[in-house]
Amino acid sequence: MIHRSLSRETPIIAVRNFTAGYDGHVLLRDLSFDIYPGEVFVILGGSGSGKSTLLKHMIGLYRPVAGSILIEGRDIVTAQGQQRLEILARIGVMYQQGALFGSMTLLENVRLPLEEFTDLPDDAIDRVALMKLQLVGLGQAAYKLPDEISGGMRKRAAIARAMALDPPILFLDEPSAGLDPITSAELDQLIMSLSKHLKITFVVVTHELPSIETIADRVIMLDKRTQRIIAEGLPQELRDHSDNPWVRQFFNRQVEAAG
């Protein structure tokens, strides 16, 4: 794992004074944090704390009430047209349910971004798409439809599609949700392997403790009540030494934490 909490290098993502909400109702208030190249950064929080909301703002689906989200120095909030497309080409997203196109085979799903955004010849696109599927261990399932494979395989295929254009940043929304512990551990191994071999920066939203302890270089924890970050650091440090009792309860799975 790459521990960069004390690193002085330029952040690949910088969130500044970020406030999100809708209809006058604030969900997240004045968040600021940095994510460094190559790290696996985990956004933690209980149900309803705004983890997925934060992720959806970071990938440009929603506009925040205030603040900026700089991806490689460019603000995704204000970017328009070609500039926005260029920022989007630098990120890949795996949605909670995979969001694979059901009428396309896995290979066609991975081919799609390559067809739309590159001028690679057709057989080259096939080759690159197959390479990505092989990288996530789905080479033999290339011609299957998303319906014909398991939930864990769907998530891996979604990662392959997110990596089609080799973005340096991957956002994963609840990668372990709905998976058995073994499949979930396999997915964690895949994340670790991609992080190690391809130096991809991962931003992962999850609340699966085993997963966090395996993959996370650094975590931030969101709090529903204060709508702010209540903890930031290494998972082990937060579990054992956080001065916030709620954080310790969360990491130690104590029931009172739900309250």
Next chain:
Amino acid sequence: MRSLVTARGVLEGHPSPDGALVLSLTGALDASSTGQAWRNALHLIDVHQPRQLIVDASQLTYCDGAGAALLLELQRHQQSRRLTYEIQSLDPAYQALLELYGRWEAQRPEPLAPAESPIEQIGRATAAIWNDVVVLIAFVGQLSLALARAVRQPGLVRWRDAFVTAELAGVNAVPIISLLGFLLGLIMAFQSAIPMRQFGADIYVANLIGLSMLRELGPLLTAIILAGRSGSAFAAELGTMKVSEEIDALTTMGLEPVGFLVVPRVIAAVAMTPLLSVFAGLLGLIGGAVVMLSLGFPLVTYIIQVKSAVTVGDLLGGLGKSFVFGIVVAAIGCLRGLQTKSGAGAVGESTTRAVVSGLVLITIVDGIFAVIFYYLGI
């Protein structure tokens, strides 16, 4: 192609007389710039047919998966022809990338099953039609049982759902039914009045409009609109419930989906279709009246002529047909919804099938009624 990244990788070829070809890579070889390099490389190899291929990567500043795919493709091309391939001065980081992606070089996925022959396709389509008929018969049985239970124990019917559906499928359809009924009557009267006038028979336009609207076209128009407007909505609603496992949830709660979801919709459609059909007929008559008035006939003449042409039997025949059309359209819409498979396209497919099956069944039922009416002398 949508242009994304501006950095371009350049590939240049330097052939030598001894049959070697040096490909020099300069700049970034990423997903957006590899396409041109790929075409250039294959073209140069095609032209020079080199015995020895040397890739000079000393000026390569960046290489991603697409670039790695190109380098692996060049290697595969040469090795498959037992020719020499060499890559020089490749950054160790990109060498590691090549090794990572090259690991599966020998593996190829199972190809797709070959396409079916036309005979197989015809056989499969025939079997599918037959299965559909079997399912339809089974569904008619299930629905009949559920309706019989509803008659015996009306308290078990979800009347609230039935009333909501009646409003959506019936009351809300009044404007469109009225508009189309009126226009149908108006257009038919106008089109027929012109030739009939040549024979001095324009007064019989009233007979034509009265009979056709009340007995045939009013119910048919209503049923078609119901199929397009409500049959499709039932299919989409139940289909979405099927996709999101709500139907399974009902079943495991011990609630029969047909009784719980289909019966209220069928009751609503059966109650509303004859009423809408009367509306369509009435507005059609008004449309005809507008034309007759413009031709110079007084309204009272038109009304007397319609009354003399149309019997109570015609009106009741039309209403009877509407009643059956209502059952058919609602039932087939619900059935197609319940048959929805998984996936995003499945609901759309069910909706289409609901409308198409609804229209086919309306036509068949209408034909059956024509024969029955003929033998009964109605």
